[in-house]
Amino acid sequence: xxxxxxxxxxxxxxxxxxxxxxxxxxxxxxxxxxxxxxxxxxxxxxxxxxxxxxxxxxxxxxxxxxxxxxxxxxxxxxxxxxxxxxxxxxxxxxxxxxxxxxxxxxxxxxxxxxxxxxxxxxxxxxxxxxxxxxxxxxxxxxxxxxxxxxxxxxxxxxxxxxx
Numbered sequence: 001x002x003x004x005x006x007x008x009x010x011x012x013x014x015x016x017x018x019x020x021x022x023x024x025x026x027x028x029x030x031x032x033x034x035x036x037x038x039x040x041x042x043x044x045x046x047x048x049x050x051x052x053x054x055x056x057x058x059x060x061x062x063x064x065x066x067x068x069x070x071x072x073x074x075x076x077x078x079x080x081x082x083x084x085x086x087x088x089x090x091x092x093x094x095x096x097x098x099x100x101x102x103x104x105x106x107x108x109x110x111x112x113x114x115x116x117x118x119x120x121x122x123x124x125x126x127x128x129x130x131x132x133x134x135x136x137x138x139x140x141x142x143x144x145x146x147x148x149x150x151x152x153x154x155x156x157x158x159x160x161x162x163x
Contacts, residue, residue, distance in 0.1 A: 027112075030127075031051070045059065047061070047094070059108070059109055060110045060111075061098075061111045062112050065113060066088075068092060068095060068113075069088045069092045076088070
């Protein structure tokens with residue numbers, strides 16, 4: 001049972017941003033600063049990737065821990081659990097379908113969790129992306145491979161700019 005009326009829930013849900021979130025903007029700025037040109041939130045690409053690097057045949061998804069079911073940080077709301085379980089399960093299933101599509105056409109798929117940008121630093125992740133994918137003659141991410149995270153030095157404190 002939901003604690004909010006249908007109208008109140010609708011209003012709350014409509015306020016959730018689906019593009020140009022703070023983590024997306026910070027990550028894109030790092031890519032741009034390092035000379036990587038991209039397209040953002042293109043509807044013509046399957047699964048609506050957050051960032052498309054057509055030149056490198058790469059799509060990047062910046063996945064929210066809640067909406068995409070992060071195994072470390074997902075907390076299902078206590079009200080209406082069945083609905084949320086089905087919703088998150090369908091989102092993760094859709095993520096797999098998107099990955100399979102891009103694998104089938106030979107594109108690189110990069111999925112970065114929201115917490116990887118928050119707890120590590122987005123600059124480190126962007127630098128690793130650039131180094132690993134675009135400056136090495138033999139990229140770590142091979143066409144048709146899903147690369148789920150960039151291993152960056154662990155940073156214990158949170159970036160105050162993000163919270």
